[in-house]
Amino acid sequence: MSTGMPSSDTSSVSRETPRKGGLVLLSVLSLIAFAILLALGTWQVQRLKWKLDLIERVEARGDAAPVAMPGPAAWPDLTDEEWDYRPIEVSGRFLLGEVYYFISLSDPRGDVGGPGYFVYQPFETEDGLVVMVNRGFVPDTRRLPETRPGSEADEGRTTIVGLWRRNEHGNFLTLAPDLGKRIWFVRDAREMAAELGQRGDNVAPFTLDLTASFTPAGGLPQAGETIITFTNNHLQYVVTWYGLAAVLVVVYVVYVRRHLGRSHEDGAAGTD
Template sequence: MSGTAGGTAGAAPVWRRLWLPTVLALAAGAVLVSLGLWQLERLAWKTALIEAATSRPEAPPVAPPAPATWDGLDWDEADLTRLAVPGRFLPGEAFVYTVLSDARGPLSGPGLWVMAPFETTEGWVVLVNRGFVPTGMDGAAPVVPPPPTGEIVLDGLLRRPDPPGMFTPDPSPQKKLWFVRDAAEMAPAFSLPADTRLAPFTLDAAASTTPPGGVPQAGETRRVYTNSHLQYALTWFGLAAALAGVWLVFVLGRLRRR
């Protein structure tokens, strides 16, 4: 009787000492599992993005988004859509520094994207990436052939705005040199009228628009995406499993010592 009573009396303090570590372990485990599930959601999103990056540029061209739809554009749905845009090139050009690797054409390495304004037959303007020219970062504007004159139907890929990162250099408007492609930021380089309706997206010209001299080299849209979300998810789930194992060892150790 006394042994049983003593064992029962001794058990209560052990469980009282275990409740706080258990609650903390459950909370931490819930966070780890939720992070793993979030990475699985990101995996599905990235997989769909990669599939779109492969299929959209090869689809038949469609009409560009109308200005009335610009504010509601879903960039994940619109990016890399192949467009057929009737209109004409306007005077002016600006440059965006880049490093072209895995090029489809013969030119690669450090250089510039050549950006030019294109006025559509509907009256609005889109900035067009005419292609790549190899050069350094000395700020000197390269000499490139002018775009075609007159009315054309431009074949190209819609590109979402390219936001600057933490270490992106400031642009040099006096040299017409930028480091990201953002239509709103680059607009002053082209002296467009104040009432110009400028598209929030840019357009990457198709390879077929490359001039006979080969510069600027068009059709070099980057379509490579990393997809590490499955590894991240497995890491979070593995940490949750490890936490459960540590908690179990801790509890069993406490129970053996009571």
Template sequence: MAPRTISGARVLLALLILSAFAILVGLGTWQLQRLAWKEALIATAGERPGLPAVAPPGPGDWAAFDIKDWDFRRVRLTGTFGEKEAHAWAVLAEPHGPLGGAGEFVVAPLTTAEGWSVLVNRGFVPEAQKDRSTRHGSEPPSGPVTIEGIIRRDDTPGMFTPDPDPAANRFYGRHIATLARFLGLDPAKTAPYSIDLVASETPPGGLPQAGESVVTFRNPHLQYALTWYGLAAALVGVVIAVLVKRRREGRAAKADAV
């Protein structure tokens, strides 16, 4: 029974090694796929904001709306801002304007003459000026106004996203359904995208500080891919080294027996 046990252990070890190798190669390949996706996203984010502004998709286009075709696209829209605003927590590590650090994005609903609405990120305010009473002149213009901004995708909460605190008007991310509900909008008449105002839309008083769309991204996927492939190669090297060592030991043992 001992030889069979040894043989079975060797087969199990070989299967474990092959599985580990397959996983490492798979992770490396996945990172290369992520690299291609990130490079396409960077190219899109760099090109689209500079294109001429167009009208955003209206309700008749929402059924076939694909954010990949619209993300970061510059748009122009006329509507009337609501009085209520939602606050989405943010940290600007590399602000485009003079203000950065911890604060809030001020999100307000804009309703068109046709009756549909879109969430508009009017810009950033520091944490100390979250309360509107501390930033005179930051209220949106009254009456119909034409705005320009960049279309952004829905910010769906992740597994580790903190729960929103509507009572304190603090939201983590800009999930359209959650903010629309807080702002009293009809979900059926709310666009499936939001709009980040461009920097020129900043009020004369400087708040909210518009133009803070994140259009630059970390792209470490090639390094990650090389790391996973390197680990796979190292695993192969270890296996080969062990096999060579065992073969030499086997030859030495036979020589000693003779």
């Protein structure tokens, strides 16, 4: 005779059905998250290889024979990856005027380091182009030309060799240039040139860093102080993304084991 009360088997099934549904949903979401983490880790592996290859090319590029400076027709297609730190040889003459790029030279190749400035001066090529040239480093107390006698650039026609340097782009934290003192905090070739009256399509959108042999006899500006640095956090990101994927697997396995354990206990209780 029926008592009208649900059997223990029916109660167990009713509890088990939502649990199974929740486990399926969790499994799907976990699989999606695992695939995303693996994809991010693999992408960083590829980026790491690219960055290491780039560093190797740049280190070899600095010792390569200098090439002629590309002209305006080629400027739109120049890429940082292909040209940054490439030695360039160009003939012409220095124009009057200086602007300054603030830098703290912590590991100088020459005798002078610490807080100071890279001195930029416009250089007019024989073809009538203008390129801003980093003549080298001066300490902060000797920024102005009158504090460093004998630091003037060679007058008349000369041939220089410098490393091609890309423009820099600031962000909302970047200080605006101090135009009164002609001090910049990011390297912008055409803005620097414009401050010295050099404007137009003939102004190069890159700069050149003179090599060490162009340091004047007086020692300043101290040329050859190009800072070759690359941010390379890709290995850290690889470990992070793959590590999170591994943690996700562990957490998922622990959860499933506990879930199956509870299901087994409920099943056993339902048979009592």
